[in-house]
Amino acid sequence: MKFAGWCLLAVLLGLAGCGKFLPPLTNTNGRGTGATGAYFYVANSNPNLRTVAGFGLANGALTSTSGSPYASPLTPNCMAMTPDNALLYVGSVAGAIYVYTVGSDGALTLGHGGTPVFTGGSPAALEVDPSGKWLLGISAFSGEAYVFGIDSSTGALTNASTSGVGLASTSASGLAITPNEAYVYVALGTGGVETLSFNSATGALVPVNSVLAPKQNLDADLAVAASPDGE
Numbered sequence: 001m002k003f004a005g006w007c008l009l010a011v012l013l014g015l016a017g018c019g020k021f022l023p024p025l026t027n028t029n030g031r032g033t034g035a036t037g038a039y040f041y042v043a044n045s046n047p048n049l050r051t052v053a054g055f056g057l058a059n060g061a062l063t064s065t066s067g068s069p070y071a072s073p074l075t076p077n078c079m080a081m082t083p084d085n086a087l088l089y090v091g092s093v094a095g096a097i098y099v100y101t102v103g104s105d106g107a108l109t110l111g112h113g114g115t116p117v118f119t120g121g122s123p124a125a126l127e128v129d130p131s132g133k134w135l136l137g138i139s140a141f142s143g144e145a146y147v148f149g150i151d152s153s154t155g156a157l158t159n160a161s162t163s164g165v166g167l168a169s170t171s172a173s174g175l176a177i178t179p180n181e182a183y184v185y186v187a188l189g190t191g192g193v194e195t196l197s198f199n200s201a202t203g204a205l206v207p208v209n210s211v212l213a214p215k216q217n218l219d220a221d222l223a224v225a226a227s228p229d230g231e
Contacts, residue, residue, distance in 0.1 A: 037056060037057075037058070037105075037106065038056065038057040038058070039054060039055060039056050039057065039065065039106035040054075040055055040057065041053065041054050041055075041079060041088065041108075042054075042055070043072075043076035043077060043078070043079055043090065044069060044076070045075045045076060045077055046075075050071065050072045050073070050074065050075045050076065051069035051070060051071055051072055051076075052069060052070045052072055052076055052079070052088075052090060052100070052108060053068050053069040053070075054068040054069075054070065054106050054107065054108055055068070056105075056106055065105060065106040065107050065108070066103075066105055066106075066107040067107050067108070068107070068108075070100065070108045070110070071110070072090060072092070072098065073092075073096070073098060073110075073114065073116075074092035074094045074095075074096050074098075075092055075093075075094060076090045076091065076092055077091065077092060077093050077123075077124070078090070078091040078093075078123055078124060078125045078126045078137075079091070079126065080126035080127050080128045080135065081102075081128065082128050082132045082150065082152070083128065083130060083131075083132040084132060084152075085102055086101065086102055086152075087099055087100070087101060087102065087111075087150070087152075087155045088100040088101075088102055088108060089117075089126055089128070089135055089155075091123035091124075091125075091126050091137060092123070093122045093123065093124060093140045094122070095119060095120050095121065095122050096116035096118065096119050096120075097116055097117055097118040097119075097121075097123060097126070097135075097137070097157070098110065098111075098112070098116055098117065099111045099112050099117050099155035099156075099157075101155065111154070111155045112154070112155060112156060117148075117155065117156055117157045118148065118157050121137060121139050121142075121144075121146055121164070122139050122140045122141050122142070123137040123138065123139065123140070124137075124138050124139065124140035124172055124173050124174070125137065125138050125172070125173065125174045125175050127175055127176065127177050127184075128150070129177050129181055129198070129200055130177065130179055130181055130200075131181065131200050132150065132152065133149065133150060133200065133203070134147055134148065134149060134150060134200065134203050135147075135148040135149075135150055135157060136148075136175060136177065136184060136198075136205070137175075138167070138172040138173075138174075138175050138186055139164060139172065140172065140173070141170060142164065142170060143166060143167045143168075143169055143170035143171075143172065144164025144165060144166060144167060145164060145165045145167055145172070145175070145184070145186060145196065145205055146164050146165070147165075147203045147204075147205050149203060159203065165196065165205045165206070165207065166207070167186060167188065167194055167207070168188060168191055168192075168194050168207070168211050169188035169189065169190075169191030169192075169194075171188055171189035171190065171191055172186055172187065172188055172189075173187050173188075173189055173222045173223065174186070174187035174222060174223035174224050175187070175224065176224040176225050176226045177198065177226065178226045179226065179228060179229070181198055181200040182197065182198060183195055183196065183197060183198060183208075184196045184197075184198045184205060185224045185226070186224070187222055187223050187224045188211070189222060190214060190219070191211070192211050192212050192213040192214050193211065193212040193224060194207065194210070194211045194212075195207075195208050195210040195211070195212075196208060
């Protein structure tokens, strides 16, 4: 649901680049931070543009959030929002993850003193688990998945895994977590879709020796999603 049609919409918006969108947001964190209303964000990526654009959705109209677009230290290519809508993680395949805090009006502020909350890993995709405790990422090149603990007060990534969990292919491009947090599915391009078990209490991520091959030769699985009522 975060992948379909995003480049087309970026073209319609006249943006110089493509990105991934986040669904409408409703503030439920009770801490006075996080977005209230419906917003989405676009990672603008080309050699001359490194920004994240924010848009409000109201009465069918698109309006830029205050200060949009927001500068990104490195070219952004993947994003993930915490369930309380307070933190936005932005990854760059150049080898870093940054965190932005989200204001009540949807405006973004680069956090962690403008420095990465993680370096290395060349993230191809990011997801926050439904509990909001863990940030999961996959490497675009090394065939590994990573799990990071989230400090909800600062956005810092703590208890980051010191070594990646090996995947069945080095061509990872997308991941999805089931709502019950039991499984993680990783799109591996021509390698198919791999299944990993996930423990939201400990953050443990373990391959379960299950890879779903593409339906036919030369097909590639580039993205995955889990329905809200899925297990």
